[in-house]
Amino acid sequence: GQQVMQIPQYQHVQEGEDFTTYCNSSTTLSNIQWYKQRPGGHPVFLIQLVKSGEVKKQKRLTFQFGEAKKNSSLHITATQTTDVGTYFCAYSSNTGKLIFGQGTTLQVKP
């Protein structure tokens, strides 16, 4: 079945630096969702994108859905220690199943 590949798997940044994680699919996706899981916590829904080329912002976070709806990115500007965690992309199949990428774990050095 369809899969989404996330890169990078790990990212270490200095506090204040920017961070980007990418989610790629070989086939067109109907939607893409992003979740954040803090260390020791559970995934928390961040956002859903459904339109080609869609861009949404949440404070320092910018989410994009590619024009071909095959890729997505999450960009964090000026990272803070509170941004530490694993960021997952996921898409909802037409059978209701949510398929997750492997996640990008972000470490922020103060």
Added chain:
Amino acid sequence: EAGVTQSPTHLIKTRGQQATLRCSPISGHTSVYWYQQALGLGLQFLLWYDEGEERNRGNFPPRFSGRQFPNYSSELNVNALELEDSALYLCASSLDPIQWNEQYFGPGTRLTVT
């Protein structure tokens, strides 16, 4: 509004035993999903229940099963436990499984098989 709740928080079993994990969705949500998150790995889809019926299951053996009750709470049963079943089991619920599949996760049950 109460979130998704799961019990127990931790569960320790020995190989060959059976484990039962429980989940209560957000009030008004009819869909419940179960995921397995082994250490250092992503979320692997296990089961999806909606309106009391199993709608879909992931690539797991039949000893992983469950059910959804009339009040939409759900149970995950794992029979003949194996060491590799040790993982965090997450339950999630959603309002509309097809149109808008935003899922709300519970805190999880940490299952340890020794």
